[in-house]
Amino acid sequence: xxxxxxxxxxxxxxxxxxxxxxxxLGSGELGREVALEAVRLGLEVIAVDRYDxxxxxxxxxxxxxxDMLDGAALRKVVEQEKPGLIVPExxxxxxxxxxxxxxxxxxVIPTARATQLTMNREGIRRLAAEELGLKTSPFRxxxxxxxYLEAIEAIGLPCVVKPIMSSSGKGQSTVRQESEVLTAWxxxxxxxxxxxxxxxxxxxxxxxxxxTLLTVRASDGTHFCPPIGHRQEAGDxxxxxxxxxxxxxxLAACQEMAKAVTDALGGWGLFGVELFIAGEADQPxxxxxxxISPRPHDTGMVTMVxxxxxxxxxxxxxxxxxxxxxITLVQPGASAVILAGGKSDHPQYAGLDxxxxxxxxxxxxxxxxxxxxxxxxxxxxxxxxxxxxxxERAIACAQQVQVIL
Ligand code: AMP
Numbered sequence: 001x002x003x004x005x006x007x008x009x010x011x012x013x014x015x016x017x018x019x020x021x022x023x024x025l026g027s028g029e030l031g032r033e034v035a036l037e038a039v040r041l042g043l044e045v046i047a048v049d050r051y052d053x054x055x056x057x058x059x060x061x062x063x064x065x066x067d068m069l070d071g072a073a074l075r076k077v078v079e080q081e082k083p084g085l086i087v088p089e090x091x092x093x094x095x096x097x098x099x100x101x102x103x104x105x106x107x108v109i110p111t112a113r114a115t116q117l118t119m120n121r122e123g124i125r126r127l128a129a130e131e132l133g134l135k136t137s138p139f140r141x142x143x144x145x146x147x148y149l150e151a152i153e154a155i156g157l158p159c160v161v162k163p164i165m166s167s168s169g170k171g172q173s174t175v176r177q178e179s180e181v182l183t184a185w186x187x188x189x190x191x192x193x194x195x196x197x198x199x200x201x202x203x204x205x206x207x208x209x210x211x212t213l214l215t216v217r218a219s220d221g222t223h224f225c226p227p228i229g230h231r232q233e234a235g236d237x238x239x240x241x242x243x244x245x246x247x248x249x250x251l252a253a254c255q256e257m258a259k260a261v262t263d264a265l266g267g268w269g270l271f272g273v274e275l276f277i278a279g280e281a282d283q284p285x286x287x288x289x290x291x292i293s294p295r296p297h298d299t300g301m302v303t304m305v306x307x308x309x310x311x312x313x314x315x316x317x318x319x320x321x322x323x324x325x326x327i328t329l330v331q332p333g334a335s336a337v338i339l340a341g342g343k344s345d346h347p348q349y350a351g352l353d354x355x356x357x358x359x360x361x362x363x364x365x366x367x368x369x370x371x372x373x374x375x376x377x378x379x380x381x382x383x384x385x386x387x388x389x390x391x392e393r394a395i396a397c398a399q400q401v402q403v404i405l
Pocket of ligand 1: 137
């Protein structure tokens with residue numbers, strides 16, 4: 001076992017014997033930013049994913065291609081690399097192996113239990129609603145068609161059906177009329193991650209705004225970033241902006257919920273707390289807890305321009321046991337995603353020259369080796385005097401970038 005990473009112990013040098021190693025489990029675009037921040041703070045980074053040339057692999061010191069749901073393969077990489085920090089960046093990981101590794105003394109971020117509870121919608125929903133008493137949409141779980149029909153009956157229409165093991169809108173549908181009930185069940189079964197046929201049936205929340213409240217648990221306490229608003233389409237985000245206007249009482253209620261759920265999960269690191277807000281910002285609003293990621297959040301990519309410390313820098317500082325201090329907003333900012341229109345084994349990009357003529361704009365291309373319809377290939381980041389201006393700029397910038405298939 002390596003020396004545990006501690007803010008009090010001296011930090012070694014990457015690629016030397018005394019290096020402090022960070023093992024990144026999941027090497028997508030969010031992982032790539034975590035890797036870059038870790039490299040900046042002097043860590044040696046090993047990137048892992050199920051496919052080669054994943055975004056974080058191209059900036060890491062080493063890489064491994066394994067099926068991260070295969071516990072034996074995961075253990076082998078951990079024992080070979082001896083990381084001071086095991087940092088999950090996706091949900092689909094053999095979390096029971098993380099629990100065993102943690103019990104043997106390996107450090108899992110934020111905790112192995114947190115990765116286990118949040119991998120599965122049932123674990124986190126029961127913790128939030130039943131143990132912590134947080135307000136959520138009404139919900140039922142079902143594992144068979146008969147249970148599903150009972151759940152639909154109990155919740156009523158409209159409702160939202162999601163596989164318990166899924167993210168980014170995969171297998172998710174909104175059921176508005178009787179004729180859609182069985183289609184939603186079949187769709188969830190086909191698109192779920194295959195480990196379980198269980199679904200959650202949630203009452204449809206008629207929210208006005210949805211936000212991500214990035215919450216950091218660090219050695220100097222719990223810190224909140226200004227709320228991030230976002231727009232979703234087909235269960236995946238399209239634009240995000242920061243700050244999102246909320247009534248002061250609503251913001252306090254959001255922070256209280258985020259504190260309760262992050263304290264229950266424990267450990268150090270940044271969490272993306274997803275909340276639904278009903279009502280307008282000129283009066284106190286109703287807040288519903290939706291879900292939480294114990295890691296940087298895709299809608300939080302906007303913080304690469306809008307905050308003095310991005311969500312990735314905050315995550316790496318927190319997991320290293322370093323202080324966060326004050327989180328400051330630089331200016332209102334926005335992000336807009338750049339999606340692929342179809343399949344390709346050799347995606348190319350055009351229009352960057354025009355895209356970067358948009359004032360304040362920056363473009364991040366993720367370098368993913370293949371494209372498929374609606375795969376996120378990049379993001380446009382902009383600032384503005386107002387949120388509206390920043391958003392318009394981000395959308396205008398993203399629209400100029402063409403993914404050539
Ligand atoms: P999720 O994967 O649970 O984050 O869901 C993806 C998106 O679907 C959310 O960000 C919402 O826009 C929408 N959504 C999910 N659950 C509900 C619900 N119970 N009521 C209304 N919209 C929902």
